Amino acid sequence: MPFISQRGQDMPASPIRKLVPYAEAARSRGVEVYHLNIGQPDIETPAATLEAVRNSTFKILEYSHSAGNESYRRKLVKYYGKRGININYQQIIVTTGGSEAILFGFLSCLDAGDEVIIPEPFYANYNGFATEAGVKVIPVTSYIENGFALPSADAFEKAITERTRAIMICNPNNPTGYLYSHKELIRLQNLVKKHDLYLFSDEAYREFCYEGEHFSAMQLEDLEENVILIDTISKRYSACGGRIGALISRNQQVLDAVLKFAQARLSPPSFSQILGEAAVDLPDDYFNTTKEEYRKRRNVLVERLNRMEGVYCPSPGGAFYAMASLPVPDTEIFSQWLLESFTLKGQTLMLAPAAGFYGTEGLGKNEVRLAYVLNTESIHKAMDCLEAALKAYPETISAGKTASVSYP
């Protein structure tokens, strides 16, 4: 039998999906599971954007331009312009989700063996794209104590080697929800400029900021050749299944290289480009309602968590994630126990253990990521479960891990 490639073996499995079989088993036992583990929003995709697809009248589902429909890219210029990001449509390459933008960015800017520095905890799939591209992720640790603020310039300097080609951030951050300040972005600007690096800025959650304004890396001055914006409509418009993202840069050589990768795969999906184009025409206040809803949920979640004994959850400034430390030795085992052996009124919850978001072995073992993609009522019920579970758990582990607890 022929071998699987080394990178096929090295490719990380999704840290969250490990728990999926336990959640499925719980559901098949009739347990209601609150999913705080995933980034699939429950907010409806704007009806007008779905209608744009459903009312389309073309007869042939053709390839689009490899960089995306020109009409869509011209629309996007307006969207970005309103957010202080001034670009032209030729600086936008529409990609199949933000995922493909990351992969194309890595492939175009880094060679196998080159290094990208990323503050940890970070979006676990960055590891996957790095493995695909043979790129090494060098983590620089951020800490729950200060809400996962950007690590110091010193910490970055220590991580920089001759193979360093890029720094990557996610702003606001998945998984921490941290919103980087203007001052922190200036810190990155100086680092990037000094060492002539690329700055990848993943701004998938740009529209969801609850404290202050979002400052985009594209707004940093004098970094035209360095900044590569990674974007997606997945979270912005609850359109995850559309698989439409974008790679944006003012560096023409990067755009030329990325376009070659884009041409090889022919084009991004056509239906969802129609959706994306219609989304730009949504009223300017469209995000207000969604943002208010998320803010409410965040407040409930954070307040409930911090009221629990031994739990700490810094209030996130953006996105729809919060990180919390729990008074348990290993949140992976705890999360599995929640699904296997705990119920409150026939309910339990699914968490994302945070260790999978760290590049440094051993970090984040007592942390979890919680996605507030459920309505406040469900969040309350999930927090009821968690609170009861945390009370029951110490006794359970001292009695051996298989003991199960269920409240009527």
Next chain:
Amino acid sequence: MPFISQRGQDMPASPIRKLVPYAEAARSRGVEVYHLNIGQPDIETPAATLEAVRNSTFKILEYSHSAGNESYRRKLVKYYGKRGININYQQIIVTTGGSEAILFGFLSCLDAGDEVIIPEPFYANYNGFATEAGVKVIPVTSYIENGFALPSADAFEKAITERTRAIMICNPNNPTGYLYSHKELIRLQNLVKKHDLYLFSDEAYREFCYEGEHFSAMQLEDLEENVILIDTISKRYSACGGRIGALISRNQQVLDAVLKFAQARLSPPSFSQILGEAAVDLPDDYFNTTKEEYRKRRNVLVERLNRMEGVYCPSPGGAFYAMASLPVPDTEIFSQWLLESFTLKGQTLMLAPAAGFYGTEGLGKNEVRLAYVLNTESIHKAMDCLEAALKAYPETISAGKTASVSYP
């Protein structure tokens, strides 16, 4: 300014797209251009499949399963079953176009520096995916004289080294239109078995066979661990913009590895999976009409070509491409001249110079690929142009390349 990666520089630009600016310039001068250069069919996407998308009623455009919707994969089992390919739905991973299936296949089965042997001429984007994956393409030449039949076992044996991990074919073939016989597949079976290689079989054009039956690599016996089927609905249902393909294998380790790559990019596009699922329900005779239309076009094209002096075009058994040798020294220069300096009644044609489909430098310089994705009337007109152009060209080149010829 930070550097572009070596692979970003090495990444091949599309050989066809080089001519695009000349075609655009011709159009802007008012010239009508017949596009025989691209694989975008003019056949309508089946109305029922577009309606399935347009009549969908979901309110959230969610991520699908990373391997594709289970309902779609179960439907696909039926499609393949009717074609003698017996698999279960867990052996199917739905991908973003056939493109992604090729990339995931390369990444899972080959490491950087490993080699894949491909009969040339071959689909030029294989080079792109190989560059992305750091894989080396080793061409084994097939020849226009015998219609681009599979090279001999000896020719393959000579190309096999200790880094060879796979043989890849496209059947029926793009760009040659050649349909591999059962006997030729047995030749591959023996080679693959003997050297314990993977066999990638790209069967994007399976439904378009005009001489005899298609025999799939998945039907080869005793190769469960070796065969990886690359598929797509792009050509089958004129749904190129849907970006839905599939990687299919009976090798569980390959499926496990591919799934990890699929999980990193989250999911294939949701809208087009609805289309793909509806397509399986089309009446069994759906392909007959399309196939008849393509057969008619092929016959016109091949007959017209072979009637021209110095032109040779073997009749292709499948797909919707034909390769022809022309009595010109360099078809790239000739194709550019057609767009820049030639018209017949205000019309000209765009060809795909074949050199870009060869891995061996210098081969295919007098060959072109012609896609018969236009109706027979247009093909006739395009052939009128080509015939007149080939008569005018020798004098033109002896007079210097800038001379232009136009007939009223």
